Amino acid sequence: MSIFFMLLQVVVIIMLAPLFDGMARVLRARLQSRRGPSDFFQTYRDIQKLFKRGRTVPECSHWVFRFGPYTLFGAGAALLAVIPISYNAGSLASYASDIFVVLYIGAMLRFIFGAASIDSGNPFAGVGGSREQMLAVFVEPVMMSSLLVVMLLAKTSNLAEIQMLVQNGDIGYQMPAFAVASISFLWAMYVECGRNPYDLAEAEQEIQEGVLGEYAGADFGIAHAGLILKQFAMIGMFLTIFEPWTFENSFLALIVFILKAGIFYVAAVFIDNFGPRYKLLTSFKSNAIVALCVSSVALILYIVGV
Amino acid sequence: MTQVYLIYLVGCVVSLLLYKKNNLAAKVGFSISAVASLIGVFYFLINIGETSTYNFSEQLLYSPNFTLEPVGNFFSFVISLIALASSIYAIQYSQEYEKKGSLAVMAFLFNAFILSMLLVVSASDVFWFMIYWEIMTVVSAFLICFNDSKSSLKAIMIYLGVAHFGGMCILSAFLLLASQSGSLEFSSFTSVEMSPLYASAIFILALVGFGSKAGMFPFHVWLPKAHPAAPSNISALMSGVMIKLGLFGIIKFCLWLPIQEWWGLLIVVLGALSSLLGVLYALIQHDYKALLAYHSVENIGIILLGIGTGVYGIAINSPILATIGFLAGLYHVVNHAIFKGLLFLAAGSVLFRTHTREIEVLGGLAKKMPFTAIGMFVGVMGIAALPPLNGFVSEWFTYHGMIQGALSEGILPRTVFTLSVIALALTGVLVVIHLKLYAVIFAGTPRDKKIWDNAKEAPLSMLVGMFILIVGCFAFGIGASVVTENIMTVVTSFSGAYEATPDGGFIASTLGNKISLPLITMVLVGAMTLPFLIVVIFRANKTKPRETDPWACGFKYSSRMQMVAGPFTGDLRRLMEWLFRSKPTVEDRGYFEPVVYTDKPKDIWWNAFYAPIINLTMYCVRKIGLLQNGSTSAYSVYILLGLCLFLVISYLL
Numbered sequence: 022m023s024i025f026f027m028l029l030q031v032v033v034i035i036m037l038a039p040l041f042d043g044m045a046r047v048l049r050a051r052l053q054s055r056r057g058p059s060d061f062f063q064t065y066r067d068i069q070k071l072f073k074r075g076r077t078v079p080e081c082s083h084w085v086f087r088f089g090p091y092t093l094f095g096a097g098a099a100l101l102a103v104i105p106i107s108y109n110a111g112s113l114a115s116y117a118s119d120i121f122v123v124l125y126i127g128a129m130l131r132f133i134f135g136a137a138s139i140d141s142g143n144p145f146a147g148v149g150g151s152r153e154q155m156l157a158v159f160v161e162p163v164m165m166s167s168l169l170v171v172m173l174l175a176k177t178s179n180l181a182e183i184q185m186l187v188q189n190g191d192i193g194y195q196m197p198a199f200a201v202a203s204i205s206f207l208w209a210m211y212v213e214c215g216r217n218p219y220d221l222a223e224a225e226q227e228i229q230e231g232v233l234g235e236y237a238g239a240d241f242g243i244a245h246a247g248l249i250l251k252q253f254a255m256i257g258m259f260l261t262i263f264e265p266w267t268f269e270n271s272f273l274a275l276i277v278f279i280l281k282a283g284i285f286y287v288a289a290v291f292i293d294n295f296g297p298r299y300k301l302l303t304s305f306k307s308n309a310i311v312a313l314c315v316s317s318v319a320l321i322l323y324i325v326g327v
Numbered sequence: 328m329t330q331v332y333l334i335y336l337v338g339c340v341v342s343l344l345l346y347k348k349n350n351l352a353a354k355v356g357f358s359i360s361a362v363a364s365l366i367g368v369f370y371f372l373i374n375i376g377e378t379s380t381y382n383f384s385e386q387l388l389y390s391p392n393f394t395l396e397p398v399g400n401f402f403s404f405v406i407s408l409i410a411l412a413s414s415i416y417a418i419q420y421s422q423e424y425e426k427k428g429s430l431a432v433m434a435f436l437f438n439a440f441i442l443s444m445l446l447v448v449s450a451s452d453v454f455w456f457m458i459y460w461e462i463m464t465v466v467s468a469f470l471i472c473f474n475d476s477k478s479s480l481k482a483i484m485i486y487l488g489v490a491h492f493g494g495m496c497i498l499s500a501f502l503l504l505a506s507q508s509g510s511l512e513f514s515s516f517t518s519v520e521m522s523p524l525y526a527s528a529i530f531i532l533a534l535v536g537f538g539s540k541a542g543m544f545p546f547h548v549w550l551p552k553a554h555p556a557a558p559s560n561i562s563a564l565m566s567g568v569m570i571k572l573g574l575f576g577i578i579k580f581c582l583w584l585p586i587q588e589w590w591g592l593l594i595v596v597l598g599a600l601s602s603l604l605g606v607l608y609a610l611i612q613h614d615y616k617a618l619l620a621y622h623s624v625e626n627i628g629i630i631l632l633g634i635g636t637g638v639y640g641i642a643i644n645s646p647i648l649a650t651i652g653f654l655a656g657l658y659h660v661v662n663h664a665i666f667k668g669l670l671f672l673a674a675g676s677v678l679f680r681t682h683t684r685e686i687e688v689l690g691g692l693a694k695k696m697p698f699t700a701i702g703m704f705v706g707v708m709g710i711a712a713l714p715p716l717n718g719f720v721s722e723w724f725t726y727h728g729m730i731q732g733a734l735s736e737g738i739l740p741r742t743v744f745t746l747s748v749i750a751l752a753l754t755g756v757l758v759v760i761h762l763k764l765y766a767v768i769f770a771g772t773p774r775d776k777k778i779w780d781n782a783k784e785a786p787l788s789m790l791v792g793m794f795i796l797i798v799g800c801f802a803f804g805i806g807a808s809v810v811t812e813n814i815m816t817v818v819t820s821f822s823g824a825y826e827a828t829p830d831g832g833f834i835a836s837t838l839g840n841k842i843s844l845p846l847i848t849m850v851l852v853g854a855m856t857l858p859f860l861i862v863v864i865f866r867a868n869k870t871k872p873r874e875t876d877p878w879a880c881g882f883k884y885s886s887r888m889q890m891v892a893g894p895f896t897g898d899l900r901r902l903m904e905w906l907f908r909s910k911p912t913v914e915d916r917g918y919f920e921p922v923v924y925t926d927k928p929k930d931i932w933w934n935a936f937y938a939p940i941i942n943l944t945m946y947c948v949r950k951i952g953l954l955q956n957g958s959t960s961a962y963s964v965y966i967l968l969g970l971c972l973f974l975v976i977s978y979l980l
Contacts, residue, residue, distance in 0.1 A: 035861075072865055076872035080885075081772040083693040085704075087872075095855030102850050116833060116843040117850050121723050122714060124752070126851075128759050129713045136528070136762045138772035139890050143877040147890020154760045155898045158753070165752035169745060173733055179724070179840050235877060239867035243858050302898060324741045 023112035026271045030107045031098050033275060038249045040066035041283040046104055049290045064249075071242035081142045082303065089137030090236060090244035096130040097250030104257045105181035106278045107121065107271035115181035120168055123180070123258060127213070130251060131157055138232035146232040154299055159309040160212050166316035167206035170198045170323050171262055184265040198322035203263045205316035210259045214252045217293040256285045328395055328403070328449065329381050334363035335442040349430045353421045353866075356434025360441060361414035367407030367445075376816040380451075394451040394513070397820040402448045402575050402861055405661050408799070409567040409668045411440045414794025416672050423679055424473050433473060433558075440466045440564065447572055449497045451692050453501045453511040460497070464490045467565055471557040479556035486553040489539050489546060496536030497576065504583065506588070511600030516583040520716045526584045533580040534594070541859035543572030543631060544601040545932050547624040551608070552621070555616035555684065559675020560792075562616060566623045567668040571660050574630055578653075581638045582821055591639025592743045594631050595729075599750035604906075606757045610896050611907060611928045614684045615677070615764060622710060622761070625754060625862040626663040629725060630656050632747055636728040637822070639740065646823020647837045648731050653818045655724035656829065658810065662717040662803060666709035669796035670764075673703040676785035676793070677768060681778050686767050686892045688778060693769040695782040700769040702793040703756060709800045711758045715848040717803035720834065725751065727836035757891075763895045771885040807844040808832045849935045893926060906931065 043061040050057020075216045078087060103118040103126065131153055138150025174192045175183045186192050194200045236244050260281055267274045299305040342356030374932040377400070381393045395403065417437065421430050443463040449455040468483050468490075502513075507525070521529075539546035550570070554562045581590070605624030612618035637652025676699040677692065678684060693700035705716070712718035726748060733744035773779030784790075803810050808828045815827050825837055833841040862869065876884035900907060907928035914923040954965070 028853070030585065031857070035857070052952045069865070071865035072862075075870055078872045079877040080874040081691055081877070083700075083770065085693070085766070085770055091858040092855060094858040094861075095851070097854075098857050099792050099854035103847075113846070116518065116841050117846045119723075119840065119842050121719075121726055122847060123715050124628055125712060125719055125755070128711060128755065132708070132711060132713060132759050132762050135760070136766045136770065139763065139766035139895070141877055142771045142884075142886070142889045144879065144890060146877075147895065151890070151895045151898065152685045154756075154895075155902075156900075157759070161752055162749055165743075165749050169571055169748050170728070170731075172730055173745075176734065177838055177840055178730070178836075182840075192446040193615050222538070239862055239869065240872075242867070243862065244782075247858070257724075302901060307901070320745055324738060324745060 023108040023114035026275075027102050027114040029271075030104075030124045030275055031102045034101050034253055034279065035098065035246070035250065036071040037279055038253050039068065039246065039281075041253075041286045042249050044283070045287045045290050048287055049293060052290065052294050059313065068242045068246055071245070072239050074238040076236075076238035076240055078237075078240075079142045082140045082235075085133075086140035086235070087240075088246060089133055089140075090240045092133045093130065093137075094243050094247035094250065096112065096126055096133060097247045097254060098128075100126050100254035101257065102251060103180070104254060104261055105184055106257065106267070107275045108181070109267075109269075110185045111179035112181075115179065118180040120172060120178045120183075122169075122178060125166075128157075134232060141232060142230070143235050146235055149232055152305075155301055156212065156305075160209050163205050163309065163312045163316045164209040164213075166313075166320045167202040167209065168262075170202040170316075170319045171206075173323055174199055180261055184261050184267060186260065188265045188267065194239070197327050198319050201315060201322060202265040205312050205319060206263065207259060208312040208315075210255050211226035211289065211292070213255045214289065215248065216252075216289055218295075218299045252286065253282055256282045259307075260285070328370065328374075328379060328393070331363055331367045331407075332406035332442060332445060334366065335360060335438045335445070338363060338438035338582045339442070339579075342431050342438065346431045347778055349425065350422075352429075352431035353434050354418055355679055356431065356438060357414045357417045357421065358445075360434075360438050361411060363413035363438075364407045364414055364441070368404065368411055371404035371407060373811070375404065375813055376820070392451045392512075393417075393446075393449040395449050396573070397817040398578060399448045400662075401657060401814070401817045402571065405571065406444050406448070406568050407666050408440065408661075409564060409664050409796075412668055412672065412792045412795040412799075413563050413877065414792075415578050415795070416563075416675070416789050419788040420558070420560055420675060420679060428473050433470070436466055436470050437561070440470060440561075444564075444568060444572060448575060450514045453498075453505060453513075455807070456513075457494070457498055457501070461494060463569065464494070467557075467561070467569060467818065470561045471553055473558050473561075474556050476556075478552075482549075482552040482556040486549045489549040493536045493539035493546070494727065495676045496532045496539070497959075498536075500532035500536060500580065503529050503532070503641070513579075513583075519583070520587065523585070523587060527590075528586055530590055534577060534597075535582075537576035538597070540576075541570045541627050541631075543573075543597055543627055544604055544624065544974075545936055547601065547605065548930060548933050548937055550624060551612075551617045551620040551930075554620035559616070559671050559678060562619075563668040566620060566671060567664040570623060570627060570968055571664065574627070574634060574656070574660065578634060578656075581634075581641070585909060586638060586642040588639060588642045591635050591642050592740060594635030594638055595706050595732075595743055595747050596635075598631030598633075598866075599636050599747040600628070601625065601631060602754045603750050603757075603948050604935040606754050607903060607906060608928075608930060610757060610760055611900055611909075613686050613892060615674050615686045615768065616671070616684055617673060618686070618761075618764060619667065622670075622758075623663075623667060625758070626659065626710070629722065629751065629754070630663065632724045632751060633657075633659060633721075633728055636725075636732050636744075639732060641822065645733065645735070647737070647825050648728070649822040650815075650825060650827075651724060651728040651837045653822055654811070654814055655728045657722060657814050657817060658724055659718075659721035661810075662709070662721045665717060665796050665799040665803060666706045668749070669702055669793060669800065669872045670706035670710065670765075672789070672793050672796065673699050673706060676702075676789055679785055679789070680782045683778065688775040689768045689773075690771050690775075690886070690889075691769070691773040691779055692782055696769075696784045698790050699785055699793070700765075702797055703765050703769060705797050705800050709804075712755060713759060714798050715804045715844050715851060717807075719751065720804055720807040720844065722751070722755070723842065724834075724836065727838060727840065731837050747889055757899075760896060760899070762894050767890075767892045767895070771889050774886055774889075774891070777828065805844050807834050807850050887921075899930065900926075904932050 042064040105118045108114045138146040143228040338359035345352035446459040508519045542550040581894045602625045609621030633656030635648045640649030707717045709716040712722045729744045812828045835841045909928035911926040
């Protein structure tokens with residue numbers, strides 16, 4: 022039964038995620054005093070249009086590049102599947118929802134991204150692939166220290182169990198380490214989402230997402246949808262650990278989750294619009310150090326046992 | 328077990344007897360070792376929980392006594408598994424060395440190398456252990472010799488130098504321990520009473536000695552020099568198996584000595600340092616075999632994290648912590664052997680067909696060598712610990728062991744374990760960058776057209792060798808619960824137990840977390856089929872894609888435009904400048920020639936620890952060399968002085 026819900030949550034989110042992307046685009050256009058898309062369904066129309074187009078691929082590429090979008094989308098969907106939204110601790114599906122599984126499926130996403138970027142033979146794609154890896158180097162220590170604090174407090178790495186513990190109030194914001202960790206984790210999640218000022222997945226001609234520049238037609242549509250899924254999954258991860266409002270009823274839990282995650286997704290536009298994009302090695306580095314300090318504070322708070 | 332040993336011995340003798348028939352000797356010699364390894368794999372697996380002893384005839388010196396305990400069985404299994412793949416691979420790979428040396432000797436040394444490793448594991452007293460240990464070192468040094476070149480000779484000297492220093496430390500540790508127990512038999516070493524200081528001295532000596540063999544930081548410098556210099560099937564054995572025997576030694580000593588808490592923490596710290604520095608240095612290598620060798624340093628670090636956790640667990644009397652630590656360490660031992668073996672074999676195939684170790688001139692080989700490409704891809708995914716491959720399972724256990732350790736009371740262990748978890752996570756991220764190893768060699772456009780045109784798929788026996796290890800990568804990942812059960816029989820033989828494999832194909836940590844690898848595999852496979860379904864359901868345009876050059880901003884595309892290995896890690900290199908100390912040089916050869924850009928990062932620890940020692944030795948040797956001035960009369964004076972000295976001594980006594 023839980024496997025069914027796991028499948029259901031993936032399918033439903035895949036269907037609805039472009040809607041929130043559409044909302045975010047409308048809002049962003051309004052904030053920038055542009056007219057923007059006429060309604061919230063523009064992303065669906067984009068993907069639909071892409072599906073109709075013919076494709077080109079670089080001559081030199083092989084299966085790593087050609088199946089890249091599909092594996093990218095697949096990894097994004099797998100991330101969504103292992104986040105316990107509509108199933109609870111103890112059910113069969115929850116034995117796949119482990120923090121390390123999430124982290125390493127995220128690594129798989131980057132792996133595919135980087136390998137496809139070099140395989141395309143495109144110089145911009147290669148640079149983009151390299152930066153994607155560097156981004157992870159900056160983010161991972163922050164993310165890991167925050168999650169480590171949570172795992173140590175909860176004494177488990179199972180996401181479903183952590184969700185339950187936080188909801189029951191066994192661990193939570195009353196613990197200083199947990200509260201501080203939530204701040205640094207929020208930063209890490211935001212960067213992983215691939216949004217401005219750190220990255221902007223929508224601007225595919227930009228260097229960061231250069232690999233998308235080589236995809237066309239259905240391939241590009243799938244890759245684009247895959248990146249939206251990843252963003253959704255990252256937000257979902259934050260909400261599961263730090264804001265779990267799940268319900269016994271799986272359908273209700275799923276609806277509430279999608280609304281919650283959708284609001285976060287759209288609201289992130291407000292951050293998007295401030296300031297220019299950061300340079301990876303200078304501005305971003307100093308930014309990451311602040312986050313690293315915050316997460317270290319959380320870790321120290323745990324170590325001294327506050 | 329003696330049957331297995333005997334077949335290897337037969338392999339040695341037969342290959343030597345066929346000395347005149349070079350090609351036949353190689354085929355027969357490597358086939359015999361393949362048969363022996365195949366029997367060994369099953370024998371050691373079936374008897375993994377047993378303790379077996381075998382006595383050689385009483386007439387021999389010390390009446391050698393072989394004992395295989397569960398730990399020994401486990402290591403013998405790992406040796407046989409990699410030896411199996413490596414021997415089958417070598418049947419055709421050895422042709423590469425037809426002109427460089429006698430293949431009969433190579434097959435002989437190969438058999439002897441495997442045999443010596445198996446015997447090291449089964450030796451049961453100090454004397455024979457040291458004999459086999461040194462034979463193993465010398466034989467592997469001879470095998471490196473087959474790549475006869477200036478750099479390989481230097482590599483061998485460094486290897487032997489570090490190995491002998493390590494051997495000295497090991498021997499002193501053994502003798503100090505034997506002086507307390509009063510016997511050279513290993514069986515007498517258990518529960519020997521000694522002062523904490525004395526025990527610590529023995530432990531440090533053993534850790535340095537075995538750690539230098541294992542390639543633990545800061546004794547790792549020989550490894551990236553020696554392993555790339557060896558033929559690839561030997562590199563696979565050296566990197567996959569031989570360095571693990573150092574860990575075997577550390578485990579043995581930790582079980583004999585009265586353990587103190589800080590030993591475990593020290594091993595954990597060294598493990599974290601090895602893994603982080605190993606991967607950082609691996610990232611910037613341009614020689615793909617040196618890159619893989621640095622990766623061994625990293626993986627030894629990960630194994631040490633597990634073993635250190637286990638040792639700490641024994642020290643604080645927490646059998647649960649000890650169990651998961653050793654479980655994680657041993658699991659990673661076999662995993663690393665499999666994927667590193669696979670990577671070295673795949674790298675060997677590339678070398679076999681392209682004759683270059685420089686990563687930057689290759690490219691686009693996946694079209695020429697599709698199977699080797701898959702082998703390398705699976706290997707890189709395994710080493711990056713992506714689920715559902717084997718690396719993921721052992722890292723999961725390692726993380727859980729360290730989290731369990733971080734839950735213990737006390738500021739120091741908490742700090743050490745939490746920081747090590749973060750080091751391991753960072754290592755995990757950095758290892759993912761190793762996709763460049765696959766991507767630059769096999770993907771994109773060929774950078775050197777001539778090499779690409781001459782390349783073709785490796786011959787059959789090499790593919791079979793790789794295939795065994797590819798299957799291993801999947802089997803040891805998806806079948807995690809079966810593997811865990813077997814390793815638990817080993818671990819419980821010297822430590823506590825907990826329910827690590829609950830019913831239903833789960834694996835469990837001491838925290839009570841359960842994950843199911845088959846389920847994760849199903850989720851991944853299911854998720855990967857979704858996009859294909861979507862494409863079908865929404866009737867996407869699936870006409871055959873048009874093939875073009877990559878987009879180059881309107882310029883004509885040239886293969887020189889694409890990403891190579893150096894710039895791919897360029898940002899990281901700039902960030903880590905303090906560690907690499909590289910001095911990029913730009914040589915301008917005039918307007919029409921391409922600019923030559925070189926950037927060779929250094930291993931700063933070489934200058935920090937090794938160069939001073941080497942310089943000091945050279946200085947001393949030069950001073951002592953003055954005595955040998957070539958004049959006969961001076962030598963007679965030395966003899967006379969010596970005589971007088973002895974007379975004085977005898978008079979005084």
